[in-house]
Amino acid sequence: MIQIKQLTKTFKNTKGLDNINATVESGEMVALIGSSGSGKSTLMRHICGLMCCDTDSGGQIEVLSRIMQRDGQLSKNARKVRTEVGVIFQQFNLVDRLSVMTNVLMGALGRVPTWRSVSNLFPPAERRLGMESLARVGMADKAWQRASTLSGGQQQRVAIARALTQRARVLLADEPIASLDPESSRIVMDILAQIHREDKITVVVSLHQVEYAIRYCPRTIALRQGRVVYDGPSTALTPSFLKEIYGSETEELFSPAVDNAMRHQSKNTQNQPAPAPAAA
Amino acid sequence: MTVQNTILVDNRPPRSVQSSMTKLSGWAIVIAILAWSWEGADMRPMALITDAGNMATLAGDFFPPNFADWRLYLEEIVVTFHLAVWGTFLAVICAVPFGILSSENIAPWWIYQPVRRVMDACRAINEVVFAMLFVVSVGLGPFAGVLALWVHTTGVLAKLFSEAVEAIDPQPVEGIRSTGATVIEEVIFGVIPQVLPLWISYSLYRFESNVRSATVLGIVGAGGIGVVLWEMIRGFYFAQTCAIMILIIISVTAIDLVSQRLRKLFV
Numbered sequence: 001m002i003q004i005k006q007l008t009k010t011f012k013n014t015k016g017l018d019n020i021n022a023t024v025e026s027g028e029m030v031a032l033i034g035s036s037g038s039g040k041s042t043l044m045r046h047i048c049g050l051m052c053c054d055t056d057s058g059g060q061i062e063v064l065s066r067i068m069q070r071d072g073q074l075s076k077n078a079r080k081v082r083t084e085v086g087v088i089f090q091q092f093n094l095v096d097r098l099s100v101m102t103n104v105l106m107g108a109l110g111r112v113p114t115w116r117s118v119s120n121l122f123p124p125a126e127r128r129l130g131m132e133s134l135a136r137v138g139m140a141d142k143a144w145q146r147a148s149t150l151s152g153g154q155q156q157r158v159a160i161a162r163a164l165t166q167r168a169r170v171l172l173a174d175e176p177i178a179s180l181d182p183e184s185s186r187i188v189m190d191i192l193a194q195i196h197r198e199d200k201i202t203v204v205v206s207l208h209q210v211e212y213a214i215r216y217c218p219r220t221i222a223l224r225q226g227r228v229v230y231d232g233p234s235t236a237l238t239p240s241f242l243k244e245i246y247g248s249e250t251e252e253l254f255s256p257a258v259d260n261a262m263r264h265q266s267k268n269t270q271n272q273p274a275p276a277p278a279a280a
Numbered sequence: 281m282t283v284q285n286t287i288l289v290d291n292r293p294p295r296s297v298q299s300s301m302t303k304l305s306g307w308a309i310v311i312a313i314l315a316w317s318w319e320g321a322d323m324r325p326m327a328l329i330t331d332a333g334n335m336a337t338l339a340g341d342f343f344p345p346n347f348a349d350w351r352l353y354l355e356e357i358v359v360t361f362h363l364a365v366w367g368t369f370l371a372v373i374c375a376v377p378f379g380i381l382s383s384e385n386i387a388p389w390w391i392y393q394p395v396r397r398v399m400d401a402c403r404a405i406n407e408v409v410f411a412m413l414f415v416v417s418v419g420l421g422p423f424a425g426v427l428a429l430w431v432h433t434t435g436v437l438a439k440l441f442s443e444a445v446e447a448i449d450p451q452p453v454e455g456i457r458s459t460g461a462t463v464i465e466e467v468i469f470g471v472i473p474q475v476l477p478l479w480i481s482y483s484l485y486r487f488e489s490n491v492r493s494a495t496v497l498g499i500v501g502a503g504g505i506g507v508v509l510w511e512m513i514r515g516f517y518f519a520q521t522c523a524i525m526i527l528i529i530i531s532v533t534a535i536d537l538v539s540q541r542l543r544k545l546f547v
Contacts, residue, residue: 048458083460093455097473106469110460118468159455166459 001026001170001202002047003062009042009053009226016042017053018226024204029196031213031234032206034223035249040206041090043223044174047204048087049078063170083110086163086201088192090175092155096148100139100158103147104130107165126165133164137191153184160191164199171195173205177212189216210237210253224249338518345526346519353508353524357531360504363422363497364490367429372483374434379441380467386445395438402435407493411502422503429490429497440482444475477546484539484546491535495528 002024009017017039024030034040045051046061047068053059055072062068064084067075075081086107094103108126109117116122122130134140137157147155156176163171173192177185189205193216196203207213213220214234222230222237222245229245230237242250381387382395410428418424453470461469498506505528512521 050454050458079460079462081460082458085458085460087455087458089451089455091451093451093458095452095456095470095473097476098469102469106456106461107459109456109462109465109469114462114464117465162455162459 001028001064002204003060004043004047005060006057007043007046007053007059007061008057009039009046009051009059015226017046020226020228022221022228022231024202026202027200028219029193029203029217030205031217031220032204032223033208033210033213033220033237033253034206035208035246035252037225038223039226040208040223041174042226044087044172044204044206048085048172049074049082050087080110083166084169086160086166086168086171088156088159088163088171088173088176090178092152092159092179094147094155094158094162096146098147099144100134100147100150101127101130101143103158104134104143104161104165107133107162107167110166129167130161130165133161134158136164136195137161151184153180153187156180156184156188157191160188160195164195169201171201171203173203175206175208178208185212192216208253210242213237222246341516341518342522344519345522346517347523349520350523350527353505353527356498356505356508357527359422360494360498360506361491361531361535363425363502363504364429364487364494366426367494368433368483368487368490370426370430371433371437371486374430375437375441376479378434378438380445380471382438383442383445385448385450386467386471392442396442399435399438402431403439404435405432407432408496408500411497412500415501420501420503425494425497425502425504428502429494433486433490437482437486440486441475441479444478444482445471448474480546481543484543488536488539492532495532 002022004020004022007017007020008015020039020043032040032043042051046053047063049061049068052069052072052074053061058071060067060070063081066077066081068078068081069075095106102120105117105122105126108122108130112122112126131140131143134143137160139154139157139161142150142154142158147158150158171192176192177188180188189212192203192205195201203217205217214237217234219232220230220234220237221228224246239250242253246253378395378399382392382399384392386392387395407428410431411425414424414427418427448471452474453466456466456470494504495506495509498504498508499510501507505524509521509524509528512518512524
């Protein structure tokens, strides 16, 4: 589904990414963890083609068996590939002054001819899909509000609805909960887990809190200073093991607020099918 | 209290010698430029006093203003307004693409550099100069004025528009790009919603100043109240001139006030 080969990115002599090799299979839900500055966001931005790797480094990224970038050059098909890759950002990246519905319909831009989209003549089928997507994230009643009037958690749910409207087969969530309070974080992660399960969407989510990775993602790729330091089942991420690979940075990867949210969550959602833990 | 005050005074960071030197030399440069320009500008303050009688006579000729032909003046002011409306409208339409194409964050350098230079040229030359040229090419009348305002205002607005575009938040644009949108869609959905309030405000502001400029265009034959004004001044009909100036002041002020109100709605 996603194939990363020899990916290296240099920022003014420091290695942002250092020879990353990784493969994500169809239907996986993978966490990307690491402290700030470890290269999570940089890697995410490379996968969705918003950034290009070093030229002539031999680096290559394939998404859905199509080349997104190679040797620091965006593929000619990059735009086509992007239409099937949904991206969720830390800062939501909605257009504040547009309505929630218009923001969600942006997901259809890859399918709708430009003349229709720019004259705001989205086909009724796309509008229905947009509305259904909003309903799935519980935001249908806010469809005609301006995006700027929503809270952070609500904006992130709208961003997920945009990816659903995109009919994305791969979802890249770059620190989707880093700007949210624990309660909103839980809702957003639950929605991501739910669409992963129901729509068989491959999800890669970068996090800096290990608890969420263990809770929601069977597999974790851990980055440190631009290198993959661990790639395997999330269950292996015990505090002592993390200390071994991260040393003093470990503290940043655990936060007390998350513990509370987790307890709260397990109380509330006991009879809901929880996302499969890594061991299962 | 006194103790505290002394402490406050003592704690002030010492002013560096260098910064006060820069300040002093800055003032020295300003004064030097003023002195240098004195001769060239033919500054004769005494003339204000020696020619005071002249000016008093001229001012006396202005009053009382003669409003006998007020219908004609009003008609011409309305024409001036029409001229400004079309000049500004055409300029706004053209400034949108040119403004986007001269933005660093949207267009590659080999597009924005030439577009910017063309816009600089449009802006550098005054409306009156364009009006004279257009009077030669399309004949006397308001249309020449419309064309003059159009060209000059396009240059001004394209610059203002592109400055707004360069100040946008890039994140929403990336959000749109990540869905596989085309560049045009990125601009329409990601950029324009962010800059629209500013663009509207700039356009209204330019409309205000175009109404003012349009009153002058008539002097070179490009239509509007300026034509009548120039005829009156040339014929030494100062009472009529005064009436026209009063009407211009009233109408320009009214338009400024309305447009200011409108601009506040958008920002």
